[in-house]
Amino acid sequence: MTTVVVNTYTHSVTYVADNILKSLKDIIRLSGLDPSQLVESWENTMRALKTWLGSQDLERVVLEVYNKKTQALIVRWDIDIVYSWSGGGGFWTDTDQLKYHIRKAGVAPSDASYDILIKTKQGRPDVPGWGKGAYRSTDGFVRHNLGSTIEHSGLGGSAAYWRKN
Secondary structure (H helix, E strand, O other): OOOOOOOHHHHHHHHHHHHHHHHHHHHHHHOOOOOHHHHHOHHHHHHHHHHHHHOOOEEEEEEEEEEOOOOOEEEEEEEEEEEOOOOOOOEEEOHHHHHHHHHHHOOOOOOEEEEEEEEEOOOOOOOOOOOOOOOOOOOOEEEEEEEEEEEEOOEEEEEEEEEEO
């Protein structure tokens, strides 16, 4: 008798990391921005997400859309990571909910750009190309929670966005 054990946590990490990036790409594209910056950094960002999801050090992935001239925040998208991995269960990504809220947040102005920031726990493993960064101020913004948007066996992401009050 041969027994095959599949590392489902590794599958969960890959699924969640891939769908975080796909969700960011949808947000960028549907907000009227050029996704080429994300596409060019896809492999490096995927490496960071998979490393820190695997070590359970990833806390949040942030997409800041900002005015290129003033550097002021226009809208911010957060994907907060949830670690309640169970080793079983379903997997899904709620793209309809995400698309609805992207439309609600509105199209970015033509002079907008974006940055992707990743918040991790202290002591996390280093990933080349990633270091300390700072968030733009959310003063005068209100956070709107979407709830769980990505799920794989309890490992997932809950999305939210910040817009002017």
